[in-house]
Amino acid sequence: MVATGTRGAATPAPDSIARRGTPLLEATGITKSFLHVRALDDVDFAVWPGEVVALVGDNGAGKSTLMKVLCGAYQADSGTVRVEGEEVHLRSPRDAIARGIAVVYQDLALVDHRDVAANVFLGREPTRAGMVDKARMVREARAVLDDLKITIPSVQTLVGLLSGGQRQAVAIARAVHQGGRLVFMDEPTAALGVQEQAKVLRLIADLKARGTTVVVVSHNLQHVFHVADRIVVMRGGRKAGERDKGGTTAEEIVGMIVGADRLMPAPAGV
Amino acid sequence: MARASAAQTDDLASPTLDTLSPSALRRMSLGQILRIRELGIFVATVAIFAFLAIARPDTFLTEFNLLNLLRSISFIGIVAVGMTFLFIAGELDLSVGSMYAFLAVMVGWLMVDQGWVWWAASLGAVALGAAIGLFNGGVTTYFRIPSFIVTLGMLSALRGGALVRSGGTPITGVGGDQPDFYRFTGAQAFGVVPAPILWFLGIVLVGGWVLAKTRFGYHVYATGDNARAAANAGIRTVRVKIACFVMTGALVGLVGAITAGWQRTGSPTAGNQFELDVIAAVIIGGTNLFGGSGSILGTFLGAAVAGMIANGLILLGADINSQPIAKGAVIILAVLLDVSIRRRQGL
Incomplete structure (x- = not known):
């Protein structure tokens, strides 16, 4: 893979998505290391009320680590987290739940x-x-x-x-x-059959219709495009960029995931 | 999809009562009800009793033997209630036999050598048992090592403690000048029911209520079934596990005090292989040795079966040296039966 050094801030037009009002959850400059591995490097992430946001990236890109920091399971080394504009310190999943942030874990819990x-x-x-x-x-x-x-x-x-x-x-x-106004879902469709996947996707749409904000961590771009309003791409512990669903294609997202978004055109049929 | 269809009929091969809802119970056919685990153990209890009554009418059905049997069932059962909590929470305590001797010796030492009044010495044994449980649970959870190893170490250490404290010989004359001690531990209430039975029934009722009806009980099940899920849901699993160890230790203290009062002796060799009887009672009672399910009613019946097997082996004239072989075989068979039933259930 060619290192391109792409950052959200460096990418032009499609990334500058203006959302209205105060974000429900806003994280700035989140950094997290495990021993000598920098799992998250200065990541900014925000969710506005009523959105469905997809958090995508390759294995080890940092999407699960980011989710765990935002739901209190991990403590960030640096950076701030705000819930409805108020700075919070989420020391445990309990703290997060008390703030209305709930998680549906991949292993179903x-x-x-x-x-x-x-x-x-x-x-x-x-x-x-x-x-x-x-x-x-x-x-x-x-x-x-x-x-x-x-x-x-x-x-x-x-x-x-x-x-x-x-x-x-x-x-x-x-x-x-639990009173989750913001629900994180870690790979909600990964272990399911096709019909069951459809039911879970419909459930996510129903949650959105009720006004619940959802962040879906997923590998499955087809599902992501089905339910998400906005797609945030992680790569190598950094935010590689974000796009409104309407303003992007699966090819572009794949390019951002693998880090080839501006070096080569996406191969046909991805 | 097999799982989904099973859900509609609650089609469990041999469910324990804690996994059955009242509505599921009402919808069950007679055939299904007959396969409820606790009912199966009850039938086994009656069958073993009938067998011994027929095979050894002169020795089994005597007042002396039945009272002895009830006492030993009570001692096994009281500790087995605590062990049931531990098993369901996904842990176990192998040190209960040695702890039993150590705490009985401590009661004797406190009363005979230190001049304590019987109830203070008994409360002391319960508190000391709780403290040992705190140690067992604390080391297990803090260092994240299997409780099997921690309590195996304590099995040896506490036996040593009992021998050191007593100088290797039983402390006799415990409560000789305090008749109340015997009244609460050894005598027959209303002239018929041995005191330990009443203690046992009381512990079973309280333990059964706590496990089935309180939030703590719910958290014990959740912790043993899926500790990560429980922790993610905000359950303090370490505290839950430690509480189960503490409860077991306290119950061993109670049994130690009852034994010291009844036999008027604190013997450092008491309770040899007692942990095997207790674990047999819990497993026979249908509690999952991998955690997550089980009931106090099952353990109550399991204690009766375990007590009758030990009693029966003696009455049937089994060689004293070969009795441990039979005991070991019973445990292994009980586990095999339990595991094969669970595999059929698919749970």
């Missing part, structure tokens, strides 16, 4: 031997007279699933018995129920 209701409420079980209020959990979990048009016959079914798509839906329902 579900507890297989517990039912759907217990998983939707995982870690935040309501209590009544010292006991977990099971009736309320069942009622509210059902309401959240219905609200998101997720079809699961019984919320008292063990999660381990559900299909991959249903499991993904339960994880997303939990993120929404």
Whole structure:
């Protein structure tokens, strides 16, 4: 690969996307190293309310690391994070959840031997007279699933018995129920069959329609183009650029991912 | 898609009660209900009892033997309640047998050598057991090493502690001048029920309630099933695990005190291989040895089975030297059965 030194700031017109108002989440100058490897180098990233943003890049480009910094799982070495204009220090996923930032992890993060209701409420079980209020959990979990048009016959079914798509839906329902105004999804379609992928994509569109902001970390450009309003490309720990979906093509995004965007035309049929 | 269709019928091969919802229970056919794990263990409990009653009517069905049996089931069962929490949280404690001897010796030493009143010495044993549990859990979680290794080390260290503290010989005359101690630990309440049974039933009820109904119980299941998922959801998994170790240690302290009061002795050789009986009770009771599922009701019945097997081996005249072989075989068979049932369930 030829080093081009492309940076978001150096790229002309299509990158200068003006969004209105205060970003829901805004990160500036995020740097993160693991031993001697610089995983993130001075990365700026912002999401505005109601958007679906895709975070794409090759393996090791830094997209997952960026997500983990923004949801409190990793601490950045430097840089600032603002939520609705207010600077915050996200020391744990708990902190992020309290700020309305929730994550749907790639490995689904579900507890297989517990039912759907217990998983939707995982870690935040309501209590009544010292006991977990099971009736309320069942009622509210059902309401959240219905609200998101997720079809699961019984919320008292063990999660381990559900299909991959249903499991993904339960994880997303939990993120929404946690009060997530901004939901990060790490490879939400990666482990699913084609029909299940379509359901998850529809669910993301439904979330957007409800006003939930979504950041999708994904390898799958077809899915990215299907759901995202804006695409942010990471390469080598830096932001290689960003594009509005309407103003770009899959070829251009692939070029940015591999770092050949201005050296050669994209080969046909990518 | 097989998983999806299974979901609609809750088609589990042999579910434990903690994995069944009331509505699922109502929809089950008789055949399915008969395959509920706890019911299976109950049937086994009755079968073993009937077998021993028929095979050894003169020795098994005597008051002396039945009281002894109930006592040993209680000792196994009280600690097994704590061990069930540990198993479900994905950990285990091999040191409970040695801890049992150490804490019984400590009760004897505190009362005989230090002149403590019986209830203070008993509370001391419970607190010391909790502290040992804190150590076991703290080392396991802080250094991220298997609890198997930590508690294997403690199995040896605590046995040594018991021998050192007692000088290698049982401390006798414990509570000789404090009849209340025997009343709460060895006597028969209402003239019939041995005190340890009442302790056991109390612990089972409280433990079962905590595990099935409280947030802590929910977090124990989540921690053992998928620790990363639990942590991502904001559950403090390290604290949950340490709490399970502490609870187990405290229960060992209770059993140590009960034994010292009942036998009026703190013996440094007590509880040899006690950990095997306790672990057998938990596994027979259907608790997943890889964490994430299990129930106190199952453990309650598992303790009855484990106690009757130990009792039966003696009554059936098994050579005292070969009894450990039978005990080991029971554990391995119980695990094999458990694992094969789980593989059929696909969970």
